[in-house]
Amino acid sequence: MAARTLQGLVVAAASGHSDRVAVTYDDGSPMTADDVVFLASPLTFDPSVVDMFLALSSGAQLLVVPSVLKQTPGRLARRLFQRHKTTVMQVTPTLLTRFGQRTLKQEVLSSASPLRVLALGGEACPPPALLRSWRQEHNRTSVYNIYGITEVSCWACCHRIPESLLQSPAHAESFVPLGAPLMDTRVEVRDDEGGLVTEGEGQVFIGGEERVCLLDLEETVVPGTMRASGDWVRVRGEELEYLGRRDRLVKRHGKRVNLDSLQQLILGLPQVDACAVCLHEGLRLLAFVVPSRNQAVQQRRDPPEPPPPSGTEGTADGTDGRLRRLILDQLSLLLPSHSVPDTLLLIPALLLTPHGKVDTEALVRTFQTQRKRLCPSPGDASNLRQAVELLWQLAVCGQDVLGLPEDVPVEENSSFLSSGGDSLKALRLCEDILTATGAASADLLEVLLDGTFSDVLSHVERAARGATSEKGPLKRRSDVPSAAPGKRERKQSAAAEERWAVKVVRRAGEVVDVSIPETTVPDDARKQNPSRGGGVLDLSLSWASDTGRCVDASPLLLVRYRGEQSPQEGRATVIIGSHSHRIQALDLLSGSLVWERVLGGRIEASAAVSPCGSLVVVGCYDSCVYFLCASSGDTRWIFKTGDAVKSSPAVDPVSGLVMVGSHDGSVYALDPEDSGEVLWSYRRDAPFFSSPNGSTGRVLIGSVDGNICCLSSAGELMWEFLTNGPVFSSPCVWADHRRVLCGSHDGCLYCLSADGSLVWSFQTPGKVFSSPCVFDGSAVGRRGALVGLVSTDGTVWILDGRDGRTLASFTLKGELFSSPLVWRRSLVVGCRDDFVYCLKLAVKDEMTKE
Template structure:
């Protein structure tokens, strides 16, 4: 292992850590060669010394290269020390016999000083780098690297890859950050290398497109393509050694190369932050523009407009684009540039006299930027700009000679040429001296003075009810109706043929304000352009590259399944001004007093509806109708001027509807005969119940529901209002706890053994054997969202106490722990703990922002909830199946259990084992802790064991001077192994009881204090499912391997 150390100034940091095919014909091409806005003279790229050569970088001496900004202090790394570290990494690569002239892939969680050193080492080893998606699963990563022709992979920190696909070679520490070197394992079934030709000489990096301009593609970028871009940009923006550049773009998005290379070209400093814009924009703002004089703020910032907006208009105006801000250059690119109206909310026009606010444009296929426009006024139309260097040529291709308003923009160069195997290997080869044009997929407008302005995406046209509409054009029309600073995005929902308009507002609007704005917008749109729904939001989501995530936005905006009446009422409220839904509760006498019909007494046409509106409504409601004739009848009623809306609503009330157009199978009708515990006589369910003790406790069988296959999942309940459980049959049912009547039914792709977690009344989540986490509406059965985790999920997903995060543990080979945003299901961080899978649910430590996670390799680890960083790690000898649990309400200790039968009390602060109790068999059951008020200073721990016993241990909790210890309170023989976790019951007038189930189907009720059996019964099948108890109903729900869920009550 090679360890690279630096001076003590960094030691304190140790603990922290596209382009689609051109549409249209070639009838009319306009080739434009424009002059740059600033004459920078000829661009000459020196071949002998590239800008990343360490012999060149050494000349910058002690000037800061990377500054890692923590909340209290900066940790700078000079160019001199960086060069020294690169030389050590080069020796490490040579020692591991990594060849020169090849590609080396890497995956990092975020930018660090060490990751910059790694990239420099790869380039100075005469190799090119390939930044890969940190969320990609090992199998997909293996395939991508095979296709790219890359054999070596460097992985940082706690990130990992599957041993099936990669062989680990060595480990290196760079500024206390661990890097692992892997080599691809080749198999006969590997996909072939995509490139049919040799890669260009002087390769610099390989990157994949995001698919914005078409399907994702591999792009091989030679040094001759990116270097002139960086040199020209540095000259235009006057970048110097005095500048500080924010290195914030993800390494899978090629503008990050510009940030890095601008610093290397000029000797400027890079600034990295431990926070990200997706998670904490305010903390990033404080890091980039501190309120105090020291440390100093950044001078150059490059971002997408969507990401930049997340700072908020107030912070932008007062902190970023104020006269006193240190910012000198703002580069906004990757998306359409903000409008003049939005820019005026961000800055005073005089700011343009002292800062460069730039619209920068380019595509990955001509890496990286091609056009630049520096703003001189906030009132003019924002052009795309002119070529950054004198090597770039632009071409506008019009579909016809008659339509010269919009044309598709192509970017080309004779020297700045990337190799794109998917395109270049199938198109006719061009001479090396010929200009190679790449389609941008953007339609542009060329004004009379030659200025080129962005129009819309070429593929942003959809067909709606026989009309071709442009989503971009409709969006621009709507934004002209909005107040300054508000944004719109029009989305097309193909399944329902619905046009949805999302409006981002600066402040929450009332229903009256939303309605007034909606009517104003509709009055200025053609009939075919009018959206079906208007959704008001305060934030638009961004993808990993900082661009507007339209897929996620659409998912957020799709309304949950509504009753047909509500769909119509919502439409009437949003669209038809003369129908006031809120005032419909007037008496019949009041309605008769009006001389003219009003409200729901109007027909659909009288209310302002058109045949186009009727088609839209019938299409949406029709998807929920079981009978086609009813859909046709609804359409006729809407167009009949003699049919009032009130009649239409009554018809919809009687129509036969089904959510998602899927008919639900009714629950099997069940008898509810009472079981007489005293006599042992049972009903038709076949239960044999025998009274053991205390005849005053009488259980009766209430109902059972058939799930077709065995139920091993624990049963879950929501606020005692309904229960939910899944089975091996892939069926997930939500049931009424009193009657067993099915409220909803979800069919997942694979078996379910995971316990359901509820986020709210209308949203729950469950893991599946197919490796996905599903969010669903338990009342309707609709799948709301789906997140691919990469391995079987048996552990119940954790919703944090503040409701903001979801933590999922799984059997995935890559990352067995994921942390997601509860609101948008975005991945906040992921990691791999241990060498094996995770069966147990994680334990959240209250007020600590930390988790304890147990794995099947015997490890248990405390990680930070904020970023997944490891706070401590300990190891047992045997696997941990039991979910860890806190010892009491004010915890300094938690409990975990090895499968070998050892129960440990561990310290929360360091994980050290403070006490151990050893049972006489293996433990698969989780631990249940109760601290009765009658036993001050003690907690009781109950669990099942495969030695056939239920154990109850007593453990001291408040004796400061006395160490923690266990002692056996009682244990009860159930006659069969116990895998299910016991359930604690509280019954008025009876007290605390323990319910436990055994693998032979036996269910037993025991006295909590002494273990005395109060009642026992035997179900027809084995029981591995943990039961659920609803206290208000005094009922227990238990899944059985005879395929039934049983409900029994006291």
């Protein structure tokens, strides 16, 4: 049926600017006289005309409520669904979330709800998982995603969300499509040059021969005119996935951030009822979150946190502080660092415009009001120090400026970087300090990166007084006394450094000597009198270190010793990464922290060391391979791949090349001495999670397609061995390169000959994601090689290398994806219970004597 012009009126578009449009309708809408339509929008918003016409054209009732009633969601729900039995409701998702999850489930979308049709439009449709969480079992409401723009008379597309998607969590759909065009409506997706897009991303254009829309002073329009929507979508076959407004696709720190996608992701967290995300002043990423009432109740059942530092203010109590950190912690695991909000505010409800959309300007004013609490009084030196110290603590702890920090004093000689900061945190801290103190300084960032807390405070005091901004002599990190050994970089004089040699022990039992040749058999082991059978072996706990996040990465051991010493007399340091984005250096004897860096994403890959022994190489979820200084953790250079790097780098001792696999399906060979030049790459159709082993002059690597592959140094496939599951484990080579060990998702550890044929296999009760470790058994009085192995069920195994027979085992509390490392009689491994464990390997009769 042809569309007819109902009336001409002035309506306010989503941008807040007034437009004169002609509203059209289709009088074939499926309405009856028994329906009750809720007029949710004000008369200045074009969906109100749709509500009125739906009621008028079908003889249904139109329910109009006072504006003040809309501000009290509980009363509004009772009025709509208990008293007037509303059957049709057309609202924005934000307005719907004002009801809260409890009211949504017990009133709006309950099993007995009178609501027959719920149409969600004007904003991005919530993800299916969130919609399911709002519905009570046996609810019969039909839910629609409607889409359109004011410039083409309101709605243009409609999609009824399938009942199966709203009922079953088994569906994998993560978005709700815009739906099919309405009658006489044409929808196109065009790229930046105006070309039609059939697959991929582009902007939505809406129009049609019969869709008449007159804007502003227009009196006529060319038939078939297509209006740009400003909305970006992804074409997926016959469906359009809404990505967000074009002006909500921003660049931050050089990286692209989709604010609407970020908002949807936060909405998917179980602790969140509603949220809004915006970029303040082009720099600070703000997230305003309405917490779930169920989560708030649960948080209040937990033990209270310690009170905030004396003299500080916060916007919430300890309960809100824990909930805020819980949400930020989850986001840090799900997002790259540039997409994690700088500030997360917990608010009771989102502020709305009269049209039912998020009032971003009002929310930002709330943020600005809260920030003023941190500003010191003019000329008050004690308050200025308090503000700078508070902001420093917040930045180091990874909390937002409105959270409650831990009560940890800042030492005068503390360095921001060695205390847990990084360059991105330094930028945020610089802005916070200048905003809070009212000071102006172009040099503060440099002082933060190179100086101490005392330097920063003195610089800010001078800048706040309007004094010269010239920098005085800074206390560089090398001049800082090691008063806090857990957070300081331990440095030696240049003369002492020249006399140090390095032995590197890493995953898969690889041992590399730098500077001084040394055999892989420990000196004290040679003094043993190994027997063929030996005593009964046993594993016991030596120490455990809490990292705060899951540890899937595998440890790397650096043993530094003087030329006249044996390696066993040297200082052993464990280097390991965590899901917390941190890579740490820990003392092997005590587990104490030597240095720490925060990278751009999760670290699941274990590190490697360059042939010169001065660079630590590690892959990261941010698609980068980092080359860090082994003694301090400072960045030397970075190589960017096409996707996340879960593979651990391998170093070829012959050529010195660093080889690493990426989730982009490529294996890269990098020259560490030539700033990351790619010498060759090998690509398969399946991605690489396994890490390459190049100790034989060939490259051994496992593939997701179940194969253990052997490549030549030129990247040609030599042989492959097929297992019964994906291979995430990395190959281990031993016995003069005559044996290859590698685990598989099928739960087996495979021992292969140099030509790829099977020698023996060992079946675990779990899966073998990590790499085995081969070490000399003479350290515990046994002849031949022993194999250290872990399986995902939490078991650590010691096997006989000749036949795969079990010699000892130890069970930890969490899952194990990290690969074990053995040095002398210590076995180190990371665990998914957030701890790094050091186990002691000994003969049982020796333990009895002890």
